[in-house]
Amino acid sequence: MAQNTKTRSNQNNERIALIQKQRKRTQVQNTMLAASGILGFILIWQIAAVSGLVNSRYIAKPLEIVNLFIVKLTDPNPDGAVLGVNVMSSLAVSLSGFGLAVLIGVPLGLFMGWYRGFDSFMRPIFEIIRPIPPVSWIPLTIVWLGIGLKAKAIIVFFAAFVPCLINSYTGIKQTSEVLINVAKTCGASNFTIFRKVGIPSAMTLTFAGIKVAIGNAWATLVAAEMLAASSGLGYMILMGRQFGRVDLVILGIVVIGAIGLVISKLIDMLENKVLGWKKL
Amino acid sequence: MKNEERRKKKSGLNVLNTYKFNVGRNKMKKLIAVILVLVMAMAVLAGCSGRKETGKGDYTRLTDVETTFGLQPFAKKQTLRIGFFTGSPLSYPFLFADKLGYFDELNIEIEYVPFTNGPGMLEANAEWDIGSMGLGGLAAAMKGYGFKIIDITDYEENLALFARPGSALAKDPANPENWKGTTWIYPAGTTAQATLVTALKKVGLDLKDIKSTNMDVANALTGFKGGTGDGLAVWNAIAFKAEDEGFVRIGDSGSLGFKAPCGTVVSPETLEEKRALIETAVAVFHFTVDWVKENREQAAEWYLEDCLNEGMNIDESIATRAIDWYRGPTMEEYFELYTKTSPDDAGLYTKRELLQAEKDILVGLDFFISQGNYTNEQRAQFLDEKLIDPSVAMGVKEMLDELEIEY
Known part of the structure; x- marks a missing residue:
């Protein structure tokens, strides 16, 4: 009997090891595919630029971008700030706008989705604000808030706020009736059900909204830095336009993309931590 | 027994067919993915391919037609x-x-x-x-x-620098102390910035002595009106608008000798x-x-008409001044x-x-x-x-x- 249990336990361990091995192999394969996709794209780009298929006036070669990246780490020319300063400046704008959007948008969406009266009160205002393009707030923002960080963060906030609110709203609306009824049967109050059943159920969609929001925040960055800036990645792109420097524009775009990717991965990690209980 | 064998055989065939189908489907997926990547890459590159060739035109001229300046018209439009x-x-x-x-x-x-x-x-x-x-x-x-x-x-010549009325800078722009530490709003990397630097040089200063914020000209005036900054560098109609708003012109490319x-x-x-x-x-x-x-009057009228058609918010007085400065x-x-x-x-x-x-x-x-x-x-x-x-x-x-x- 004891030997049987031992054998079964060994078999299980072998199975787990096999599954883990397979998962690792799949992960390595996926990473390789992702890397080869990026490298393939860069290779096609380099070939097209070197062969003259694409006019060099309109697109810089990838190697030139790499070279400029290294130069910009220490050289403030031609836009007046080194890359590090530009990155920090843009992070300050995008993360303050994004952070504000998450702090306000997510709880608001959860409350609107759970409390019908609050939803009826807030929804018309939200529906009016929702379709307004974030950049159209620029003239009013200048008048109301001047041209400092606050004004730029508000432009980014408008872009990031909508997906945060909509996704948390939809997420909590989709809470299973069965779970709600079980909680009710156990004598939980409405607020306890909201806190212990509604919010955890809404988290998957909420995180999806947050990921969309961070994308929107970076997408609006250039417009926000058009408002007024003396450094930042959007500003660097604008100066690239001003001086006919396609390489500077592309470098700005690539760095924004890379930072967006890093932040997105950080959000993924946070999601895995928060929603670990949902995963198999 | 026969039925059992037939069933097994059939079931084996089904498994084989499903396997073949799956292999085929995977191949198709990969093929579609490769095609999509190629199409995307080509689309991106095509977008960067630049201007289209138009070819040389037929520029034969008519010699016996009288024109205002005596230039010969083209035979073809x-x-x-x-x-x-x-x-x-x-x-x-x-x-x-x-x-x-x-x-x-x-x-x-x-x-x-x-x-x-x-x-x-x-x-x-x-x-x-x-x-x-x-x-x-x-x-x-x-x-x-x-x-x-x-x-x-x-x-x-109308690349103009403005200060707030009543400010020390507006009262005495020749005093370098009035410039130091002031915040200026202007479109960076443009001739407005060059004009500002020229003015700073005249009082023995440079850009490091002031604080700069980059803004496009239209937004710069809005921000300045909203209370941001101590100085504004703008051009064209926006400069005249700033003047009309009561801001004090403390210099311009014309008076500073900046070409x-x-x-x-x-x-x-x-x-x-x-x-x-x-x-x-x-x-x-x-x-x-x-x-x-x-014919500055007529020119100003047409200038105003075009600006209004393009949605610019200017008036007759601004149009007249813009043409006067041409x-x-x-x-x-x-x-x-x-x-x-x-x-x-x-x-x-x-x-x-x-x-x-x-x-x-x-x-x-x-x-x-x-x-x-x-x-x-x-x-x-x-x-x-x-x-x-x-x-x-x-x-x-x-x-x-x-x-x-x-x-």
């Missing part, structure tokens, strides 16, 4: 697409000439492609044949696009394809500059700019003497170089490649001399 700087007088003689029928009688149709800034115009260069812009745009056109500057269309030429650029390919047409249009432009100087060169001045030569004032370029047009553009370019926006190597390259190109001026002169037209 010609179309010239102009990158038009809305709101800036630098390109308006084209529009006035069109209104006066000068292009029509030469069998030239003008297509306007309006822009409100140089970088935007340059990016959309496939949409126009020639484009007129300010000094910042001219430098970018040479560096980023290899375009040739074939004409000087204006000398902007800010505006010009017309063209790609080498288009110049080769449409040289006859471009030369004729440039000749008409400079004849029309004479008309503007004698300093486009006449035909004679244009020829002088592209023929008179003298050594490089900075002493950097010694291979040949420089044209006056080159020297005027270098004044602004040297400022951009001092700010780290361009390099001296690029300066030398522009001159080596003769990107400030006198060939159109020479062509126009030859044409007028041949036709015995006075200028």
Whole structure:
């Protein structure tokens, strides 16, 4: 009997090891595919630029971008700030706008989705604000808030706020009736059900909204830095336009993309931590 | 028993078929993925392939037709697409000439492609044949696009600096202490910044002594009105608007002696394809500059009409002032700019003497170089490649001399 249990336990361990091995192999394969996709794209780009298929006036070669990246780490020319300063400046704008959007948008969406009266009160205002393009707030923002960080963060906030609110709203609306009824049967109050059943159920969609929001925040960055800036990645792109420097524009775009990717991965990690209980 | 075997066989076949189907489906997925990646890459590259070739046109001229300036019309209708700087007088003689029928009688149709800034115009260069812009745009056109500057269309004197009424700076702009630590709003990397630096130099300061914030001109005035900043550097109609808002003009490119030429650029390919047409249009432009100087009221009326059509918020008074400040060169001045030569004032370029047009553009370019926006190597390259190109001026002169037209 004891030997049987031992054998079964060994078999299980072998199975787990096999599954883990397979998962690792799949992960390595996926990473390789992702890397080869990026490298393939860069290779096609380099070939097209070197062969003259694409006019060099309109697109810089990838190697030139790499070279400029290294130069910009220490050289403030031609836009007046080194890359590090530009990155920090843009992070300050995008993360303050994004952070504000998450702090306000997510709880608001959860409350609107759970409390019908609050939803009826807030929804018309939200529906009016929702379709307004974030950049159209620029003239009013200048008048109301001047041209400092606050004004730029508000432009980014408008872009990031909508997906945060909509996704948390939809997420909590989709809470299973069965779970709600079980909680009710156990004598939980409405607020306890909201806190212990509604919010955890809404988290998957909420995180999806947050990921969309961070994308929107970076997408609006250039417009926000058009408002007024003396450094930042959007500003660097604008100066690239001003001086006919396609390489500077592309470098700005690539760095924004890379930072967006890093932040997105950080959000993924946070999601895995928060929603670990949902995963198999 | 037989049934059992048949069932097993059938089931085996099903498994095999499913396997084959799955393998086929996976192959198809991979094929579609590869095709999609290729299509995406091709689409991206096609988007970057640049301007389309239009081919050389038929520029035969009619010799027996009388026209206003004595120029010969084209036998076939010609179309010239102009990158038009809305709101800036630098390109308006084209529009006035069109209104006066000068292009029509030469069998030239003008297509306007309006822009409100140089970088935007340059990016959309496939949409126009020639484009007129300010000094910042001219430098970018040479560096980023290899375009040739074939004409000087204006000398902007209304690049203006404003301070708040009652401020120490407004009361005494000659005192450097009043400048130190002030916050200035202006479009960075433009002639407005160059004007500000010129004013700072006059009181022994530079950009490090003040705080700078980059804004486009329209937003800069809105921000300044909203209470942001101590100083504002803007141009054109926005400068007059700032004046009308009660802000104090403490200097401008005209009074500070900063030369800010505006010009017309063209790609080498288009110049080769449409040289006859471009030369004729440039000749008409400079004849029309004479008309503007004698008919400022009518010019201001048409300027206002166009600005309002393009959605700019200006009035009659601003339009009149904008035309009053217009300093486009006449035909004679244009020829002088592209023929008179003298050594490089900075002493950097010694291979040949420089044209006056080159020297005027270098004044602004040297400022951009001092700010780290361009390099001296690029300066030398522009001159080596003769990107400030006198060939159109020479062509126009030859044409007028041949036709015995006075200028």
